[in-house]
Amino acid sequence: MIGVVGLGYWGPNLARNFAELGRLGWLCDRDEALLGSVAGRYPGTRATTSFDELLAADDVEAVVIATPVPTHHELAKQALLAGKHVLVEKPPAMRAPEIDELVDLAAERDLVLMPGHLLLYHPAVRKLKELIVAGELGDVLCVYGNRQNLGIVRTNENALWSLGVHDLSVILYLLDEEPSEAVAHGRDFLTDGVEDVVFCYLRFPSGKIAHMHLSWLDPHKMRKLTVVGREKMAVFDDMELERKVTVYEKAPWKRTDSYGEWQTRSGDIWIPKVPTDEPLKLECQEFLRLIAGEGDRRKVAEDGARVVRALDKLTESLHG
Amino acid sequence: MIGVVGLGYWGPNLARNFAELGRLGWLCDRDEALLGSVAGRYPGTRATTSFDELLAADDVEAVVIATPVPTHHELAKQALLAGKHVLVEKPPAMRAPEIDELVDLAAERDLVLMPGHLLLYHPAVRKLKELIVAGELGDVLCVYGNRQNLGIVRTNENALWSLGVHDLSVILYLLDEEPSEAVAHGRDFLTDGVEDVVFCYLRFPSGKIAHMHLSWLDPHKMRKLTVVGREKMAVFDDMELERKVTVYEKAPWKRTDSYGEWQTRSGDIWIPKVPTDEPLKLECQEFLRLIAGEGDRRKVAEDGARVVRALDKLTESLHG
């Protein structure tokens, strides 16, 4: 069975999904009132305020960690040491050495270590990946994300960590490369040391580049990812209801008779129907599959580490 | 009278405007056929293939330079040395020392040296400036430009110089500061050494920041400038026909009773009517006013130099 730890904002959603999948066994939170209120919805589920008790339970095969970010690394480490598979909310750690430690622990014990990068299970992101892998877009040149809004102003986490982690996980998933260069710029306008606006530039060994524009001080509400390929371009716009993915037959083009001069061509635009499956359900199912021995659990852990390493590099650049 | 030099793409528009203002006296281009065809439209105007002849003409008070970019500095210098006022297409020079030389020359001789930053005469940009100066937006925190398109692929000038010069001139005009930090990243995908995609980050002594996203390999057609103020936000979208400027009552907000926590508030949105005057006509009129001794000719020259210096810094960062 699965034990869900941390029942504040996101934990109850994870609990609900594992319950629907018939695998929710334990709930854990230090706050007794919160614990009681969530546990009331799942009769037959055990509840505890003690993480140790959870780890000691024989029927707990895997632990899902949805506690505050600074605790992720320590709790995930304890769970792995106790021999439990781990699904941990993003980011699983805040520094590169910490995530590397977790990845090593999981590898030694052959346990699942899966970070909760929800967007990777979004059908629109899967569609982008599919288009890239099938060669539909040609060589990918550039990927860039816009995550802007007049939104929740955070005071404990800057825009890079609270907004950028989403786009970064997708960018690295789509390109499947680790950046050789990672530069960030931005400013803390409202709270000292917490950047409200951040711009990130990434360059990859293959020559591809990526960019992120992150801000919670913006008049536009944007959650958009653009992929520029040499043959076609594709956009994932999460603010659209029906038009999540758009594929443009737009490309630079060298006419044989134009003496090597670059021109451009524009053709059809195509908006494929994208399934409306709930990403969180797909994420939970993937975790269960990995536990069951399907899929490549090493790759999932390593992909998660790649995101933390890039965030770490970008943070150094931002503050350096 | 005015003499217009360079009758390729843009020169004829300048000629037409000065003709309509009753001030076109001379036309000059090395290409005799081109010269003849344009001159045919303006009976009573003198035409020459010799720049020297133009400079030697007593009735030529001012010279308008619309030749290829690499010739701007040299031609402008000769014109100033010949005692002529100069309106020179952007950028007036490609390196900081060159523009400084021109500014000094103009200052010594008390001549007008005006760079042709067309967007500065766009009524929508004027409206943004007006809003900022009147304090309507509160302190400006961040300005960013998006100039993206699947457009003309240049092979002699990168996206920074061919696209970025527009936004940069507006950003510096709006903020009226010289950047203390100017960083650029990008890549040359199509032609070696010519960046198709460029991202620029600027930081100013006041703490304000700016950003430019420049690309001619993009599925979106964007010509947009966003100003984030502490009280309101404003957007100039040049792809809109009727809604060039939008002002958002959106801002971070600290409730007195929220113990110092930042929140946000959203109010009305306002789309002021912006005049539809042709920017080029306004630019030409401004040049005539400066010649006539109105306005601050030193400031105009110095503002132009500021743009070149920033471009130079960004270029160093991009290639460094």
Next chain:
Amino acid sequence: MIGVVGLGYWGPNLARNFAELGRLGWLCDRDEALLGSVAGRYPGTRATTSFDELLAADDVEAVVIATPVPTHHELAKQALLAGKHVLVEKPPAMRAPEIDELVDLAAERDLVLMPGHLLLYHPAVRKLKELIVAGELGDVLCVYGNRQNLGIVRTNENALWSLGVHDLSVILYLLDEEPSEAVAHGRDFLTDGVEDVVFCYLRFPSGKIAHMHLSWLDPHKMRKLTVVGREKMAVFDDMELERKVTVYEKAPWKRTDSYGEWQTRSGDIWIPKVPTDEPLKLECQEFLRLIAGEGDRRKVAEDGARVVRALDKLTESLHG
């Protein structure tokens, strides 16, 4: 206390709101399972499958009817005869004589008869009314609604009754007149006798006109109402998240020096912030206010009757 009758689709929302307002006393539905499931959420509330028992209860001051449309008239009539105030879902009756009978009954007994026209309590509709009453738009010339979608295909109710009732209630509320002419055209493509696409034209004694385009076979998703005034125009677009109401300074215009020729002028566009209050809560509060003797209960009943009479006229035109 309030008794809510009919707990299928909409009734539970009404029950929830009256519970939140501390006034839910009874729940009534013929389906025992349904009744039990809803009643379980409101301890202390009485539940019955018998409408007669509800009407006989002394503590029931008012009845809220959310049963299938064909039963509205009969149930409302019984409730009024039993001396209860009535809030009845739209349309309260399907023929003009039926609604007139209800209005008369309510008037004789001085009871509240309020139809559940939800949109009348939408803050954006209130804003339109406010603009009209304040004379901001000048004389209103024309109002038209677009309610189109590829939506639920109904087989028992045509587009006029299932979609048009919304727009019609708003149009009559805004113009506060009874149409002198009401014409409808349309076709039943999918189910015999049930029009999927309907166009309605209304003309009012004052000379104002109105139109409705109603369809559930449409590629566009529109829920929009446009008001054309002689001085300004205003649009309520319910598909927008943040821009529910837009006011355009657009109008025909006769220049004094143009010898009586009509021209047009366009000025600012203004998107006022509209409160995000839940319309259903406002509707329920209004019902309680009317019961408490505030407001004009006669007008509310009569306004509801006006809508049914217009629907009846349009139906005759459609089928005649």
Next chain:
Amino acid sequence: MIGVVGLGYWGPNLARNFAELGRLGWLCDRDEALLGSVAGRYPGTRATTSFDELLAADDVEAVVIATPVPTHHELAKQALLAGKHVLVEKPPAMRAPEIDELVDLAAERDLVLMPGHLLLYHPAVRKLKELIVAGELGDVLCVYGNRQNLGIVRTNENALWSLGVHDLSVILYLLDEEPSEAVAHGRDFLTDGVEDVVFCYLRFPSGKIAHMHLSWLDPHKMRKLTVVGREKMAVFDDMELERKVTVYEKAPWKRTDSYGEWQTRSGDIWIPKVPTDEPLKLECQEFLRLIAGEGDRRKVAEDGARVVRALDKLTESLHG
């Protein structure tokens, strides 16, 4: 050679196109100044203020009529009687008997009588026709046009004749049927007897329906035509620059296992690249082809008559 009559607003465009096609022989206008100014651009072309002289000229094979609407019928009649082929601006006549007379005259003499319905030569309209003919949309159920704007307020021609003629020609072209029912409603707000806002409903023998919403007193700028098919839906939006035609996989749908209940399904959206050819050039080429004996000249004349007959019917309904 071709003779163009009427050189006010539209005539010069026709003259330019026939000149480019090498067929412009004569120009004719009563206004000598106007005639001279246009003729100046086409050396070698003959100019006359006399329509009779034009008709008497042996080298004039065909006449293009771009004079004010009320003169169309009479001038076209004279030209046909003089044995000339005729391209006449829309509408070629204002009453059904008049157009029937012209069609008969042309048929007797085997002359071309082509009305200048520009939109029929728009590549986007051709694409819609192609989709319909190929069966891509399934059976067409409904076509509707929106032509709204705050535009030129006319005082001599109502919205039906000045705006509706465009959409009507396209609707009849797409459906290739003559309406069995044609109803119009609207009002004259600004000039007595000249309707500013008109709604038209058409029903065809096949059961298809059509609608037009026409207005020059509107805050929205719309030039849109929507085709609802039983399998797919298509939209031509002439306000879009790049997305003129959009095809939606949206349709009502009867699942075999749903006991005959209607549901809906939504699939991909497709925006085919539409050529950017100038419609007027295509129209002029079509006229030359018809003169040369290619295509079906009878059908072209008859199609034009169908539009006038429908306009006549709608006018009767509007004023009746």
